[in-house]
Amino acid sequence: MADDEKKGDDSKRVVNTYPLIRHSDMSDETQNEAAEIVTTACEKFAANNEEAAKMIKLQMDKKFGPPYNVVVGEAYGFEISYEIGNVCYLFFGGNIAAVIWK
Amino acid sequence: MAPTVNPKTAPSQLKTKKADKGKTDDADADVEQYTRTKTLQKPKDQVELTDSQLKEIIAKTLTSINPQIPESEVEWSYAQMEFVPAPTIGHMVMVFRQEGGLLKKDSEEARQQMIEMGMDPAELDMESVEEEQIEEEEMIEEEEMKGEEVEGEGDVDEEKAEGEEDEKPPEAEKEEEAEEDVEGEEVVVKKPEKKKGGRPRKLTNLFNFCERAALTTTNPSRSQETQTIPPPMATFSAVVTTSFVYDSYMKDWCIQEAEREREKREKMGLPPKQVIKKTPQQLHEELQSRIFKSARILERMINQNTYVEIAKDYRYWDDPSDDYRVEEGTVLPLWKFEYNKTKKHTVCDLEWNPHYYDLFAVCFGYLDYSKPVGGGALCLFTLKNPSFPDYVCMTESAVICVDTHKKYPFMIVIGLYDGSVRVYNINISCKEPAYQSNSVENKHRGIVWEVKWAEDLTDGELNFFSVGGDGKVNNWVLMQGGLAVTTIIELHLDQAPVAGPDGTTLKVKASICCIKLHPVNPEIYLIGTEEGSIYKCSVAYSSTYLMKYEAHQMPVCQIDYNKFNTDIFISCSMDWRIKIWEDNRLEPLFVFDIGDRVGDVKWAPYSSTVFACVTSDGKIYVYDLNVNKYKPICVQAIVSKKKNKTTKLAFNYNLPIVVIGDDKGCSSVVKLSPNLRIPCKAPKKQQDLDQNTLQLMKLDKLLAVLREPSTLILPEDTAEKDDD
Structure with missing residues (x-):
């Protein structure tokens, strides 16, 4: 039983490196693209959330047109007004939450 | 130019000082006196000098050469790759500089100006030459003058000469003017020449100017703007924390795990759709119940509008003619309740719900054994919806009797024609009974004529009594597993056993038609039989009864305890008679001959002396013993005499209405007129008595006359006899 649990934990840790979309009203295509960008940015700047956010913002601006806002962090609260169809709130890597909106 | 001090002049100055000394001796003495009193302070590094040293004259020479400037300075030139002499700075120091507005006459600029003014510069030159000549002459004259003056006065101040010089210019000017006058002719002559030099131009006056400006009309400005619709916002x-992120990942992981398992199961070939299939069904049911609820409200609203006049009658209309008729009353027919599926059935029992005053239960069965009708039903109607029953419980067999639990108004027990009993919990379902007696063993071997809920057992279990055509009184307890039955008593007729077909002897059983539990004492109950007797029994004795009233010649249809005095009860029978009894008194107090089979009789809940009965000729009879002991105060046909029979009636507990059932499946609600429900007036001496006591007093007063003998002699206790 204990072994099984351990295995489960391990697999959980491994599994946690994918982006988990919590809330989004983007089109599927945009959403996937955004998730990909977040993945790349957060992997590249694992230790620097600010840089990661910057990168996500720039990439999103480039691909879908400015102005995008990006928040990347571990613990925060927010209330935003966004243009409909342009919000994505997702978790990544088991401890990072990113919110992208226009 | 630099000032120089001639050293030779210094001694002469000193000499003059010495000469002055004599004059100032007195003053010096004063100073000395003054200085002696004071010691002069000297700085420490004061140089001590001897008198000769002090008196030595040090000459100071001022020259125009700046000694600070290095001579023959050179600097390295990279271009020539050698030392070259550096440019000298010069010895001149500029202290003050001011540009003047004067021009030299013979300068180029002056010449230009001349031309602009229209003068010939050449002429000017000539003039200047002449002037020079004149000046020279003057100078000579002056010198001559000077010479004379020098000769005249030896030490003439230079100032004087200067003064003369100052005086001179006016003379010179005069001379010049004169010369100009002289040259006037020449000017005239030279005029054409001057024109050649160009027109005289005015020099600009720098201090006198005016500004000129013009203002054009300003164009009116106009603003034009449009606003676009902002993009939809939301x-x-x-709020997110690390723990929250972790939790959501865990949840997601669980979902994934479940999906994986499902996939596995699908691979294994197991149908995993059970879980999914259930939810829409449940949802559907939920939705249906909601729709059902709102539809029901809507239906009630429509009914209220349709039957608005009846509703108003029910609420407000009191027969005004009652004021003129003293001892008579009427009933006002209100709604009629019918159910399409039970139109051929007979109303076998009626009962108002003890909790909801507008709800009543109706049993549909049949009483005419020669014309059986298939199936039966229990319907719960509400006054708010006369068109359709609120609850319908369909049964396979005819429903003969019903009773609603007082504490739990949703628990309804019914007795069926086939001898079984059923308990419905209409809160849960009308389709399936909550409890049902076993159709083979635990049932009456005859029609269940009446069911009555009993007081709850000590441990809270619900239980009820039922009586059947097989002469048994059964007590049913609602256990978790089902109904547990106990036979309380099995009634036998007091006659010799009848010989059976195969030589055995059988005790003839009594067929019980109705049962009434004592409202106060839970042990006592009355049962009426088809033979016409009424038995008073106790739950405690299972073999015998307490008392037997030889009441009627035909089956007893109904027994009812008086609502105020529980010693008084009323009974009715197919033998056209209604009898009022007192407990333990074998003779009836009242006997009324109605003239037709009496289907049902009930005491009114609001008066101790009012009761009503229905007969099979479709009439309702209302008696008030206080008003008339011999005649009913109201006789009214409810249904047509030829076609229908009225079978049952029930007083509402709160309202002055009675529901009457007939053999065509129709229940009519009638309203009692004010004369039928006169409240008791308190006597003048005892105004403080409440209605309950007054009602009791009223009945007692009435019965006191009738009791014969007035004191009751109790009959022998048959139970003790049996024990012996």
Whole structure:
């Protein structure tokens, strides 16, 4: 039983490196693209959330047109007004939450 | 130019000082006196000098050469790759500089100006030459003058000469003017020449000018703007912490795990759709119940509108003619309740719900054994919806009797024609009974004529009594597993056993038609039989009864305890008679001959002396013993005499209405007129008595006359006899 649990934990840790979309009203295509960008940015700047956010913002601006806002962090609260169809709130890597909106 | 001090002049100055000394001796003495009193302070590094040293004259020479400037300075030139002499700075120091507005006459600029003014510069030159000549002459004259003056006065101040010089210019000017006058002719002559030099131009006056400006009309400005619709916006907010992120990942992981398992199962070939299939069904049911609820409200609203006049009658209309008729009353027919599926059935029992005053239960069965009708039903109607029953419980067999639990108004027990009993919990379902007696063993071997809920057992279990055509009184307890039955008593007729077909002897059983539990004492109950006797029994004795009233010649249809005095009860029978009894008194107090089979009789809940009965000729009879002991105060046909029979009636507990059932499946609600429900007036001496006591007093007063003998002699206790 204990072994099984351990295995489960391990697999959980491994599994946690994918982006988990919590809330989004983007089109599927945009959403996937955004998730990909977040993945790349957060992997590249694992230790620097600010840089990661910057990168996500720039990439999103480039691909879908400015102005995008990006928040990347571990613990925060927010209330935003966004243009409909342009919000994505997702978790990544088991401890990072990113919110992208226009 | 630099000032120089001639050293030779210094001694002469000193000499003059010495000469002055004599004059100032007195003053010096004063100074000395003054200085002696004071010691002069000297700085420490004061140089001590001897008198000769002090008196030595040090000459100071001022020259125009700046000694600070290095001579023959050179600097390295990279271009020539050698030392070259550096440019000298010069010895001149500029202290003050001011540009003047004067021009030299013979300068180029002056010449230009001349031309602009229209003068010939050449002429000017000539003039200047002449002037020079004149000046020279003057100079000579002056010198001559000077010479004379020098000769005249030896030490003439230079100032004087200067003064003369100052005086001179006016003379010179005069001379010049004169010369100009002289040259006037020449000017005239030279005029054409001057024109050649160009027109005289005015020099600009720098201090006198005026500004000129013009203002054009200003164009009126106009603003034009448009506004576009902003893109649709929405707000989104969340709070996130690491733990929350972790939790959501865990949840997601669980979902994934479940999906994986499902996939596995699908691979194994197991149908995993059970879980999914259930939810829409449940949802559907939920939705249906909601729709059902709102539809029901809507139906009630429509009914209220349709039957608005009846509703108003029910609420407000009191027969005004009652004021003129003293001892008579009427009933006002209100709604009629019918159910399409039970139109051929007979109303076998009626009962108002003890909790909801507008709800009543109706049993549909049949009483005419020669014309059986298939199936039966229990319907619960509400006054708010006369068109359709609120609850319908369909049964396979005819429903003969019903009773609603007082504490739990949703628990309804029914007795069926086939001898079984059923308990419905209409809160849960009308389709399936909550409890049902076993159709083979635990049932009456005859029609269940009446069921009555009993007081709850000590441990809270619900239980009820039922009586059947097989002469048994059964007590049913609602256990978790089902109904547990106990036979309380099995009634036998007091006659010799009848010989059976195969030589055995059988005790003839009594067929019980009705049962009434004592409202106060839970042990006592009355049962009426088809033979016409009424038995008073106790739950405690299972073999015998307490008392037997030889009441009627035909089956007893109904027994009812008086609502105020529980010693008084009323009975009715197919033998056209209604009898009022007192407990333990074998003779009836009242006997009324109605003239037709009496289907049902009930005491009114609001008066101790009012009761009503229905007969099979479709009439309702209302008696008030206080008003008339011999005649009913109201006789009214409810249904047509030829076609229908009225079978049952029930007083509402709160309202002055009675529901009457007939053999065509129709229940009519009638309203009692004010004369039928006169409240008791308190006597003048005892105004403080409440209605209950007054009602009791009223009945007692009435019965006191009738009791014969007035004191009751109790009959022998048959139970003790049996024990012996």
